[in-house]
Amino acid sequence: MISINIEKKIKTYQGQRILKVSGEFKSESITKIHGPSGAGKSTFLKVIAGFIQPEQGNITVNNNAWLDTVSKISLSPQKRMAGFVFQDYALFPNMTVKEHLEYATADNEWIKHLLEIGKLETLTTHKPQYLSGGQQQRLAILRALATKPQVLLMDEPFSALDPENKLALITELKLIFQELKTTVFIVSHNPQELDGIAADGAILSELYINN
Numbered sequence: 685m686i687s688i689n690i691e692k693k694i695k696t697y698q699g700q701r702i703l704k705v706s707g708e709f710k711s712e713s714i715t716k717i718h719g720p721s722g723a724g725k726s727t728f729l730k731v732i733a734g735f736i737q738p739e740q741g742n743i744t745v746n747n748n749a750w751l752d753t754v755s756k757i758s759l760s761p762q763k764r765m766a767g768f769v770f771q772d773y774a775l776f777p778n779m780t781v782k783e784h785l786e787y788a789t790a791d792n793e794w795i796k797h798l799l800e801i802g803k804l805e806t807l808t809t810h811k812p813q814y815l816s817g818g819q820q821q822r823l824a825i826l827r828a829l830a831t832k833p834q835v836l837l838m839d840e841p842f843s844a845l846d847p848e849n850k851l852a853l854i855t856e857l858k859l860i861f862q863e864l865k866t867t868v869f870i871v872s873h874n875p876q877e878l879d880g881i882a883a884d885g886a887i888l889s890e891l892y893i894n895n
């Protein structure tokens with residue numbers, strides 16, 4: 685179970701306001717986060733990962749305190765070890781596909797499996813600039829999974845994929861999430877994006893973040 689209750693001041697073009705989010709999320713569930721542009725969806729994911737500090741709040745993951753502003757606890761992103769798929773991928777320009785994964789894990793069998801599901805097996809020596817947008821996005825997803833994270837945070841992770849590739853990838857991801865017992869948060873502007881996951885009875889919840 686993941687319990688989240690945070691308040692973070694954010695600067696918007698309408699002035700300063702407070703992003704307030706709270707909720708309880710079952711282990712192995714997938715939560716779809718939606719809401720208007722600029723509402724704070726990406727900021728919320730970054731607060732969970734530990735990249736951004738909120739003014740107030742707590743985050744507890746399977747009884748471990750990741751954040752508790754009253755007790756002044758805030759684990760570093762390295763200790764939280766959440767997987768993160770950034771909206772702009774944030775790939776390393778000088779690393780090949782394989783090096784991106786080797787940087788995150790020494791488990792070669794796992795790397796091989798990830799490359800297969802991301803359909804990147806034949807592109808292992810390519811650097812990001814020689815990959816298509818969809819291939820770059822799949823690499824960003826694979827890298828986030830390389831550490832077998834307990835919590836996976838995905839910011840518009842399927843935006844560059846065509847419907848066929850997206851469906852195939854979602855089918856594989858679902859199996860991985862079950863195997864790793866990962867709790868997943870996905871920011872998505874497309875309400876239909878996760879229909880494929882829901883159809884198979886995964887625990888699916890929605891979180892609406894508004895101004």
Ligand SMILES: Nc1ncnc2c1ncn2[C@@H]1O[C@H](COP(=O)(O)OP(=O)(O)OP(=O)(O)O)[C@@H](O)[C@H]1O
Pocket residue numbers: 693694695696697719720721722723724725726727728736
């Ligand atoms: N570290 C920060 N501290 C304070 N404000 C921030 C910080 N990072 C982002 N913001 C502000 O928070 C607001 C929400 O940004 P965010 O990217 O989280 O929105 P979003 O809901 O993901 O939007 P979009 O759907 O357009 O990607 C923006 O106005 C941004 O300027």
